[in-house]
Amino acid sequence: MELYHWPMSHNARKARALARHLGVAVQEVPLSMQDKDHKADSFLAINPMGQVPAIKDDDYTVWEANAVLIYLAAQSPNDLLGQSAQEWGHITQWMTWQSVELSPVVVPLHVENHFKRVRGIDADAVKRDAAKQKLRALLKILDDTLDGKDHLVGDRLTVADFAVAGDFTHARNAHFPLSEYPNVARWLKGIETLPAWADTTPPQIG
Structure with missing residues (x-):
């Protein structure tokens, strides 16, 4: 599972932190906003909005920061998504x-x-x-x-x-x-x- 991020991004930071907190096996892939990596065709194929964070898990992709959080939290048994x-x-x-x-x-x-x-x-x-x-x-x-x-x-x-x-x-x-x-x-x-x-x-x- 690849987690695309920009180190300065507050939205990407929470996804990276949650993955580490839960011990979810992700490969963090940093993008350079200065070099317009987020506008490259290869990344737009993952997130057509050209924003971070985004997840690529085999053929599955998910973007929008809070959707990424939900997907990461669902990777292992925990109560971070609530108990009721x-x-x-x-x-x-x-x-x-x-x-x-x-x-x-x-x-x-x-x-x-x-x-x-x-x-x-x-x-x-x-x-x-x-x-x-x-x-x-x-x-x-x-x-x-x-x-x-x-x-x-x-x-x-x-x-x-x-x-x-x-x-x-x-x-x-x-x-x-x-x-x-x-x-x-x-x-x-x-x-x-x-x-x-x-x-x-x-x-x-x-």
Whole structure:
């Protein structure tokens, strides 16, 4: 099974971390975004969206980060996909929330506060401030959910934690206001203690 990724990608990071956490046998295949590897015909045949992560397992392919997480979690007996219909409902809820609500807010902050800065490009203040305002509203929801809890669903780690935590990969460099949301900061610190999470920390730039 091949797992295609870019080391800087927050979405690919959560797939790599989950595979390592579960001990799923994957061959990690790094792509160079600078060299446009993700736009090569050979990769577009695996993921026509030209995005990472993506899985190729013999003749089977799956893309979209959270679908990749589900496929990886299904490779071995574990309870990361939930132990009841209610848990699976909430896991799906948080994975959908991450992809539909959180990620579209996080990406502009990554770009404006981090990637542009290391390239010596001025941030677009309007885009940055709008994204940060939206992020605060989402962090409030997450903080309230994590009040008195160490995980998003139930009392243990699930794929929902991996799905949402991926969006915080560049949180410090992108200046997320985590100090204002102590439950989120505590939860994230717990995720960061996982060896698989630490092992997939992106290289530092800038």
